Amino acid sequence: MDFAELSLYSQAVLLLAGLIALTSFLMLGQSRLVRLVLVFAIQGILLAATTAMVAGVLDFPHLYISAGLSFLLKGILIPVMLHRMIYRLGLHRELDTIEHPARVMMGGAFLVVFSYYVSLPVVAHSPLVTLNAIAVSLAVVLLGMLLMITRRQAVAHVVGFMSIENGLFFAAVVSTYGMPMVVELGVAADVLVAAVVFGVFFFQIRESIDSLDVDRLSKLTEVDKP
Amino acid sequence: MAWLMAILQTLLFIALAPLLSGWIKRVKCRLQNRKAPSLFQPYRDLRKLYRKQPIVPHPASWIFRAAPYIVFASTVLAAATVPLAAIHLPTARIADVIVLVGFFALGRMFLVLAGMDVGTAFGGMGSSREMTISSLAEPAMLMAVFTLAMSAHTTNLSQAVNFVLDTGLVLRPSFVFALGGLMLVAIAETGRIPVDNPATHLELTMIHEAMILEYSGRWLALIEWASQIKLMLYGVLIANIFFPWGIAQTFTVNALALGLGVITLKLAVLAVMLAVSEVLFAKMRIFRVQEYLSFAYLLSVLGMLSHIILEAAR
Numbered sequence: 430m431d432f433a434e435l436s437l438y439s440q441a442v443l444l445l446a447g448l449i450a451l452t453s454f455l456m457l458g459q460s461r462l463v464r465l466v467l468v469f470a471i472q473g474i475l476l477a478a479t480t481a482m483v484a485g486v487l488d489f490p491h492l493y494i495s496a497g498l499s500f501l502l503k504g505i506l507i508p509v510m511l512h513r514m515i516y517r518l519g520l521h522r523e524l525d526t527i528e529h530p531a532r533v534m535m536g537g538a539f540l541v542v543f544s545y546y547v548s549l550p551v552v553a554h555s556p557l558v559t560l561n562a563i564a565v566s567l568a569v570v571l572l573g574m575l576l577m578i579t580r581r582q583a584v585a586h587v588v589g590f591m592s593i594e595n596g597l598f599f600a601a602v603v604s605t606y607g608m609p610m611v612v613e614l615g616v617a618a619d620v621l622v623a624a625v626v627f628g629v630f631f632f633q634i635r636e637s638i639d640s641l642d643v644d645r646l647s648k649l650t651e652v653d654k655p
Numbered sequence: 656m657a658w659l660m661a662i663l664q665t666l667l668f669i670a671l672a673p674l675l676s677g678w679i680k681r682v683k684c685r686l687q688n689r690k691a692p693s694l695f696q697p698y699r700d701l702r703k704l705y706r707k708q709p710i711v712p713h714p715a716s717w718i719f720r721a722a723p724y725i726v727f728a729s730t731v732l733a734a735a736t737v738p739l740a741a742i743h744l745p746t747a748r749i750a751d752v753i754v755l756v757g758f759f760a761l762g763r764m765f766l767v768l769a770g771m772d773v774g775t776a777f778g779g780m781g782s783s784r785e786m787t788i789s790s791l792a793e794p795a796m797l798m799a800v801f802t803l804a805m806s807a808h809t810t811n812l813s814q815a816v817n818f819v820l821d822t823g824l825v826l827r828p829s830f831v832f833a834l835g836g837l838m839l840v841a842i843a844e845t846g847r848i849p850v851d852n853p854a855t856h857l858e859l860t861m862i863h864e865a866m867i868l869e870y871s872g873r874w875l876a877l878i879e880w881a882s883q884i885k886l887m888l889y890g891v892l893i894a895n896i897f898f899p900w901g902i903a904q905t906f907t908v909n910a911l912a913l914g915l916g917v918i919t920l921k922l923a924v925l926a927v928m929l930a931v932s933e934v935l936f937a938k939m940r941i942f943r944v945q946e947y948l949s950f951a952y953l954l955s956v957l958g959m960l961s962h963i964i965l966e967a968a969r
Contacts, residue, residue, distance in 0.1 A: 432966040433822045440826040447828030447961040454953060531949060538956055545964050552967075564964045 438486040439559060442603070445479040446562035449599060450541065453572040453592060457537050458530060462584050463521050466511045469588050473503030476595055480602050483559070487606055495613045499598065502617055507591060507624045514628055515584060518635065525582045533579050537572055544568040555604075562603040569596030583634055583641040587627045594620055660906060661735065661744040667915075668734040668891075672883040673697035675890065675922055682930040697883065701876045709872030712773045722769035723874040723881075726762040730881040730888070733758035737891055738813050740914035741903035747813030752800045755812070756793065759844070762881065763789055770866030781865025784941065788843055788850065788862065791948040796840045798955035799833040803896060805962050806830070812892075816899045828965050832958030834897050839951035841889035843944070845882070848933040850944055860941055887922070894921040 432440070452472040459465045477500035484492030515521050527533060544567035552560050573596060576589035598616070601608045608616075631641060638645050677694045684691035693699075711719065736750040736758070763785065770782035804810045806829060807818040843850045846863040855861060867878050895902060901917030903910035939947065 431968050432827065433825045437824075437826065443965045444826045444828045444831060447832065447957070447965055450961070451832070451954075451957060454957065458950070530946075534949065534953055538953075538960070541957075541960050541964075545960070561965050561967055565961075 436486070438482060442479055442482050442486070442559050443562055445475055445482065446559075446565045446599070446603070449475050449479070449595075450565045450568055450572075453569050453576075453596075454534070454537055456588065456592060457533055457572060457576055457579070458527070460524050460527055462515050462523065462525060462582060463512065465585060465588055466508050466515065469511075469592060470504055470508035472592060472595055473499060473505075473508070476599055476602075477504055479599065480607070483602055483606060489606060491610055492602070492607045494610070495602075495607055495617075498613070498617050502621060503591070503595060507620070510624055510628065511584065511588065514631060518584075518631060518641065520582070520584060520641065523582075525580055525585055527579060533575065537575060540571040540575060541565075541568040544571055551604075557604070559603045563600055566596050566600035566603060569593075569599060572596075581642045581644050583627075583631055583643055586643065587624075591620065591624075656906065657743075657745045660741060661746045664739045664741065664744065665731065665735040665746075668737075668739055668884060668887065669731060669880075672880065672887040673701060675887045675926060676883045678923060679886075679926045679930050682927050683933060686930060686934045701880055704871075704876035704879070705873045707872040709870070709874045712869055714772075714774050715869075716772055718765070718768050719772045719869075720874075722765040722772075723870065723877040725765045727877045727881045729758045729762035729765075730884045733762075734884055734888055736812065737888055738816055738895055738902065739891055740918050741906065741911060742813040742816050743904065744813065747811060751810040752804070752812055752815075753797075753810055756797060756800070759885070760789075760793070762885075766866055766878070769870075773869045775869065777865045777868050781862055781868070784862045785866060788944055788948065791945060792840050792843045792951070795836055795948060795952040795955050796844070798952065798959060799836040799840065802829050802833040802955060802958040802962055805959070806966070812896070816895055816902060817904070819896065819899050820902070820904070827962075829958040829962035830897060832954050832961060834893070836951045836954035836958060837893055839947065839954065841893065842929075842932075843948060843951070845886045845889055847886075847929060849936050849939050849947060852938050860938065862941075890922050890925050891918065894918065894925060 432443075435443075449472060452468055452475065455468045456465055456472070459468055477496045480492055480496035480499060484490065484496060541564075545564040548564040548567055551563060570593050573589045573591075573593035576592065577586050580586060580589070594616070607613065634643075634646070635641055674694065674697070677692075677697045680696070681691040681694060733755050735746050736755050738744060738747065767782040767785055770778040770785070772778070800810070803815055806827060807815040809815055809818070842848070846853055851862040851864075852860070853863070855864065863882065867875065870878060895918070898921060901913060903914035
């Protein structure tokens with residue numbers, strides 16, 4: 430079936446998938462932590478919108494619950510928590526410099542192509558129309574990992590980790606139209622707990638090395654060797 | 656008859672371009688709580704410049720004298736290939752989007768040469784900046800164009816517009832990304848605010864104005880007119896490719912009148928958007944333009960990827 434023959438709802442789901450991939454790229458290029466968290470919140474809201482739209486198309490009322498849940502958790506609660514934490518740690522003015530931003534971006538584009546290649550056989554064996562987006566969800570997972578690799582700040586690592594979770598949730602929504610409710614609730618609770626635990630960890634890390642720069646964790650001495 | 660229409664449309668392009676920039680200036684003035692000049696002020700400026708005698712610097716060669724005509728002519732030729740109020744014009748059979756980009760490149764090359772020709776520091780600086788920006792903007796633009804071409808199976812503008820009209824409202828992710836990329840490129844290429852400031856002659860950060868600093872009289876008028884046409888070209892390109900509804904497909908009086916009215920309305924709306932963005936954003940440092948343009952390129956690449964990934968036929 431050609432793209433133009435799909436219903437407008439399916440087209441809108443695929444469009445939102447594209448926008449979610451865009452937010453992942455924006456996070457990759459964002460050096461200010463406050464804006465990074467803002468883009469993460471936008472990704473959460475887009476994810477919730479996609480879920481709600483899938484729920485509307487397929488008439489799966491339980492997906493509305495998970496849409497509302499992800500809107501509340503990933504769109505509002507966790508970003509607000511991270512935002513407050515950034516201010517309390519005094520990191521809101523700090524620039525997390527990205528080394529070789531152009532190379533990181535090219536790597537991101539390569540990851541998208543790679544995940545498309547990997548998901549081709551999966552897509553070929555299923556009649557679901559929204560399954561084209563599974564490559565995007567895999568790409569969101571990989572881009573989250575790339576974000577964690579390229580950054581030094583612990584807060585950016587947490588945002589990358591949460592966006593990996595976003596990618597997995599998105600994969601569940603577009604490929605199997607949501608996980609069972611129990612699993613979804615469990616994952617949501619886990620993410621919330623993770624956010625709280627990470628908050629405690631931030632303070633622990635800062636107390637022990639007086640910074641949130643993760644690269645300094647691998648050093649054994651306090652002073653740099655000449 | 657069709658050729659007459661094509662010539663008429665090109666003339667309309669040339670005639671209406673100053674009006675568009677007058678409209679942008681007016682909206683911007685209103686937004687900044689200033690008293691706005693008349694809508695026809697750009698025409699008066701052009702007339703004033705045209706009457707004045709051009710002054711040629713001593714070290715100038717023939718390039719300096721020829722450049723304004725080449726710039727103007729290449730912009731007019733570019734305008735001839737873009738459908739304004741009607742499609743299926745005979746000019747569409749001659750040139751496609753890649754030729755259009757080529758016309759832009761030709762005009763730009765001579766402008767850059769003319770900037771360096773006199774040998775002043777400002778001219779060389781402006782030329783080198785212009786080349787830096789255009790070498791980053793052109794791949795982004797071509798990538799956006801190729802994204803469209805993959806959906807429409809043609810690089811011909813007239814046929815692409817026809818394709819979009821035929822398929823009706825389709826929410827293509829690739830078109831959304833290409834639209835974003837093309838808008839960013841258009842702002843950079845026409846020298847509008849986050850990249851260059853069109854309203855100043857006296858800044859070390861200027862690009863376009865630095866190249867044409869030595870020009871005066873009717874040559875300056877030709878160059879300014881060409882840049883106004885270029886601005887309108889990009890506006891028409893964006894309006895007609897992504898929102899082509901209302902454009903005339905037959906050469907009846909009603910269809911043409913409707914097409915003209917609709918494109919005027921679309922351009923007016925686009926101009927308001929441009930003015931609002933110019934009021935909201937400050938000009939960025941010249942070294943950050945590269946980041947801005949690589950974002951445009953990223954959008955275009957994502958458009959291409961999402962065409963392949965998300966819009967694959969099932």
